[in-house]
Amino acid sequence: MNSLIAIRIDRRALAVAMFNGTHLVQCQTRHLSSRVGQANDSANAFVKWLVVQHSPQGVALERLEGPGEYRRLALTKMLIEALRPEGVPVFEVVKLELFDAFGCPPLSTRKTLREVVVTVWPVLAAREFNGLVQDAAALGLYVQTERLFSS
Amino acid sequence: MSTNILEHMAAARGPFRPRTTEEFLALQIARKLNDLPGIPLYLKLVERHSRDALIEAFRAAVSDGHTGDMAARFHKTLARHREEAA
Numbered sequence A: 001m002n003s004l005i006a007i008r009i010d011r012r013a014l015a016v017a018m019f020n021g022t023h024l025v026q027c028q029t030r031h032l033s034s035r036v037g038q039a040n041d042s043a044n045a046f047v048k049w050l051v052v053q054h055s056p057q058g059v060a061l062e063r064l065e066g067p068g069e070y071r072r073l074a075l076t077k078m079l080i081e082a083l084r085p086e087g088v089p090v091f092e093v094v095k096l097e098l099f100d101a102f103g104c105p106p107l108s109t110r111k112t113l114r115e116v117v118v119t120v121w122p123v124l125a126a127r128e129f130n131g132l133v134q135d136a137a138a139l140g141l142y143v144q145t146e147r148l149f150s151s
Numbered sequence B: 001m002s003t004n005i006l007e008h009m010a011a012a013r014g015p016f017r018p019r020t021t022e023e024f025l026a027l028q029i030a031r032k033l034n035d036l037p038g039i040p041l042y043l044k045l046v047e048r049h050s051r052d053a054l055i056e057a058f059r060a061a062v063s064d065g066h067t068g069d070m071a072a073r074f075h076k077t078l079a080r081h082r083e084e085a086a
Helices: A036-054 A070-086 A095-101 A110-120 A131-150 B002-012 B021-032 B036-048 B051-062 B070-085
Strands: A003-010 A013-020 A023-031 A059-063 A090-094
Touching: A003 A036, A003 A070, A003 A131, A013 A036, A013 A131, A023 A036, A023 A131, A036 A070, A059 A070, A059 A131, A070 A090, A090 A095, A090 A131, A095 A110, A095 A131, A095 B021, A110 A131, A131 B021, A131 B051, B021 B036, B021 B051, B036 B051, B051 B070
Parallel strands: A003 A059, A059 A090
Antiparallel strands: A003 A013, A013 A023
16 A cells, blocks of 8 residues: 655654554654754654655645745755655645545634544544644545545 | 444544545545435445446546536445445
């Protein structure tokens, strides 16, 4: 079954959820420096290391659309560029797609999305897993399930 | 387990939030077939059928050349698979 690394990018952290099919196998968070150059280097190296270690058949990222998210947007673009030479397909998903997918009627807040994710994987309620990890898990499950329909 | 799902749906009284990855799959199938009111049925189907059978039936329902009620075609295909397997 296809493996995937889902990454939730924040200004000061990368949260990662790794999937084998729709099975969540591992989660982790990498905190980033407040210094932009150092944070970029660290994020870049971390994602490349993940790809080398796990040889995923895809990487999922959340596509940002809102204003005022310059740092996150820059990090996202940088990571997409870094992944290009690795030859790993990148799946970009907007937040509203996740809200639509995780409820009927669609969800309207990240808080609710995270509540649903913790219901699906109660282990993610543990203190060691923050909201960003829960976002990454939602992103990964969505992309992996979509891939079932298209593969 | 089916009873639990029905209880879950009854308790929800409208809003539905998946509790497992299988329930998430059921919700996506219902969404893609434009049959969200039918979610309780899809929740039962993901228990009764393999994921491969569900995806195959979905593909048959939405394949090129088909128009009209995708959900009906999906259920018809699954029923045919069940008969063939019996």
